[in-house]
Amino acid sequence: MIELAVDTVQWTFLGYFVVLNAGYLALNVLAFRELSRCMQTRALETLPQVYSGLEIPITLIVPAYNEESTIVSSIQSLLQLNYPEFEVLVVNDGSSDRTLDLMRREFGLERVPEAVRLRVDCKPIRGTYRSKTHPNLRVIDKENGGGKADALNAGINGARFPLFCSLDADSVLQRDSLHRLVLPFLEDSRTVAAGGIVRLLNGCDVSGGFLVRAGLPRNPLALMQVVEYLRAFLFGRLGWSPLNAVLCISGAFGLFHKETVITAGGFRTDTVGEDMELVMRLHRLLRLQEKPYRIVFVPDPVCWTEAPESRRVLRSQRIRWQRGLAESLSLNRQLLFSRKGGVLGWVAFPFALLFELASPIVELAGYAFFAAGLALGVVSLESTLAFLALAIGVGMLLSFTALLLEEMAFHVYPRVTDILKLFLAVLLESFGYRQMNGVWRLIGLWQWATGQKAVWGEMTRTATWQRDPVGLRH
């Protein structure tokens, strides 16, 4: 009886990882096809662009809370983007530092009595500003509260253009990022949201607001996050895109159709995963209403952002992300096996539930089970090794496939030694980092399940990648 129970449990663990890895492998295949096609059509995109005036204008919404160390350079780089018509709308979220003062000084902001339409709930707006030197720069100053989601909602209310791009204050874009990200909207009027790749700034050099040299971080935590991000974006999202089943567009770099988001109610302020929750909600509402739509991932346009380098900050981030995932799935559970759910409701959503949300529980339980079983002699060494091969070994393979996709399409990191470092990161990630992440994600799940109050935490920005920091003159 005990033997039967142990056998069942161990086969369950093994079966779980077989299915998990098969799913990721399938995503790899889809991502490979999508990337191949994207690379082929890039042939024309390197030619000088001619704009006709019919390009859809975009509002870049930049929520800013205590960003004095980076806000000026961030805005300066955004203002230099190559796109025919766009505005930069900074939402000062009640900053207690010199964020607003620095912007006022550097950009000649003047207060303007703007009649902002409050179509989505947000905290009271204290004032609106325009730049005398840059006609396409506006600033909304609002009361603090509601987090980034509330700031984004204030930005949506103030946005002038039919598309808005949500950005982090420290996001570094490439000059043609907007031009590439808007393509799905131009090609298909059903497109309501598009996301691009987020890469890590740690170890890179930025000058004049733009990346001048891509490099790998020396910090081991950041290095392993490079591999994680490649996995997450290059096949994690790209694979789902052709199936119209992308469940998350990063808040650091996502382009949305404003009216659709307003109709859906804007960003929720009672969740820490507001970006993911919005995308799932868009899927849910549009599918239930049977409206044709597309939410896509575009591999080309890149946004660079800083990753945490300390365990404390990384822990806080990963707990928050797992909470955000749990909250988003829970709030949109109507999608699960919905009659109108399509691939999203019948494949992507259950996949996220079973293999993204539950994986820390299963993996850590698996370690515990096989370790205890081995010690007690009820589980064989062979079964334990098989479990480790599936849980860790195949996980490493998936990281290698992400590196392969990266090398095939982008080869961003120029040196051969960079590749070797990434190989090392793949190997080391699986012994310690992955398990540590699993524990944090489990904590996030526990906090969600027990209804604990969410805490955003502080992201300590080092901005060491910035060659010419501005805005902090004394």
Place this chain on the structure above:
Amino acid sequence: MITGRTVTVLLAAVGSTALLLACLVLLMRVFLILRTRRQARCLATWEPILLEATQSGPPAILPRLAGADVMTFLNVWNHLQESVIGTASEGLNDVARRVGIPARAARRLRYGNLRERLTAIVTLGQLRERSAWAPLCSYSREADVSLSLAAARALVHIDPPAAVKHLIPLVLARADWPAARVATLLVAFGPDLVSAPLAAAALAAPPEHAPRLIRYLDVIHAETAMPAVRRIIRLTDELEVVTACLRILEDPEDLEIVRRFCEDPRWQVRVQAASALGRIGLPEDVPVLRRLVSDREWWVRHRAAQALVAILAAEPAALDQLEATHYNEFARHALSQARAEMRLQ
């Protein structure tokens, strides 16, 4: 029951696959380095020649262009073609013909992968290669948007009048062609060539297609097509068509048409009417705009306020009075904002 053999096979499979993937990545990097070096050598040879060709004509003797360098050559050649005009372009074409590009591009058009075909299409268009007309026409009807649009553009370069006849029906039929790219295509034709057929197509188009065509007329600044636009707006009451027409009316003689739409029950129409009054309105339109600036729709108020500020720009006292005395609070906000924006311009 999991045996030792199974585990060994599994571990070996995982390990060898990981090793294989790692080797593949390194191999790709080696190929990339070799390819990059080759491209650099090719560019070092050909970039100066092509730049010289744009300025003083090509040199008498040209180096041989290896097959492996053709795509690199075409990338820089196409890039330069898009950046120069007139005799500079002829110099580039001369170089291309002398190294056999027409035949090489034609081969890639027929047998190449997507990237090669796209590059070949652009090249043949820049070369104005008549022999490629038939295959390019065929490509312009392809389902693939990138290929069909690139082919359309190439046809415009080769023979604009013939391309107009071929492409206008496609412009109407291909709702999947992004408007911004079609507009770029039509601008390349020039208003003289394309206004009349586009206007005729807009007149004959069903309501779901007409707004798109009317927007194209605006982009190509087709003043000669305005009579057609005026006729369309008189004949139809379709929302999208009316708003598209109002968006491009900017002649004072269109004032009567615009005024008729100021009281339209549809707010989208009132917005465009208010915008149009901002462009061509007269002081006698102020009473209408006074009403529109207190419209229940935000955008109507916003555009009406901007129109009032534009019309009364030379009468700040009148604007002061309007802003201070308007009975509607939202109207006062809209005016205040419009005036502040005008001051910042």
